[in-house]
């Protein structure tokens with residue numbers, strides 16, 4: 001399949017890109033092209049204007065900025081996967097990349113493009129929610145900050161407006177001693193998740209504290225599980241507590257089945273993965 005005709009723009013800097021976005025209706029940004037190009041080839045996306053941000057080298061960074069890490073719109077998956085800064089402060093991200101796509105895709109695809117694509121079976125939308133990241137959306141002449149939990153509004157849908165660009169992701173460094181867990185089941189390693197469960201937590205005086213859990217693949221968007229988090233906070237960690245909490249949490253989920261996996265099976269997966277993720281995070285917390 002070939003894409004529908006479009007006008008191609010290749011700005012040299014951020015300001016020019018934002019001006020183009022503000023001028024043209026029905027314009028799409030192309031970053032790595034790993035999701036957009038297949039969508040265009042299948043004619044599921046038919047933008048009239050394509051704004052290529054690959055020359056915006058000012059957005060290609062992963063930086064330490066006080067108590068947060070900032071990631072620019074052009075930081076590729078592979079650069080983030082290989083980053084020592086990320087490995088030191090956010091090993092959850094480094095670990096999860098073992099499950100995300102394949103080398104060729106990660107070499108070109110960007111984390112910000114992945115978030116804007118908002119596939120509900122994508123792992124990073126769940127991860128940035130437990131990390132409580134902030135997304136910086138810019139348009140010509142202004143910008144705004146959006147908390148990760150408010151960014152995703154539907155399948156392939158976010159609060160990013162047509163004339164806005166996600167320019168930066170700001171992720172607070174988890175405090176020392178925070179434990180993390182990640183589990184995924186997919187058809188093959190590198191495929192989108194049938195279900196993925198991620199967790200961050202702390203253990204204070206033998207009790208669970210600041211428990212954050214999110215799932216991908218099990219609903220129309222990646223989402224946090226606030227009832228589960230509240231139920232676990234202050235409890236002494238044990239496998240019984242985790243099993244009971246997992247059973248209650250999946251009752252509240254409304255997974256969406258697909259051609260390859262039923263909604264009931266997804267619910268079973270989340271039910272099985274939750275206690276494993278909570279146990280792993282507890283073991284890593286110190």
Ligand SMILES: Cc1cc2nc3c(=O)[nH]c(=O)nc-3n(C[C@H](O)[C@H](O)[C@H](O)COP(=O)(O)OP(=O)(O)OC[C@H]3O[C@@H](n4cnc5c(N)ncnc54)[C@H](O)[C@@H]3O)c2cc1C
Pocket residue numbers: 028029030031032033034035036037073099100101102105108109110111112113114115116117121122123124160164165166167190191192193
């Ligand atoms: C074979 C294959 C396997 C894959 N497996 C996985 C997987 O297991 N897990 C997973 O999460 N992903 C997977 N992906 C998707 C991959 O992660 C993509 O890299 C990612 O989804 C999109 O990033 P991109 O930079 O290529 O974005 P693009 O394809 O360029 O753009 C995607 C969308 O985001 C918009 N966009 C891009 N950048 C911005 C921006 N800065 N601001 C506003 N809008 C923007 C575009 O307009 C478009 O709508 C896979 C892809 C392939 C081809």
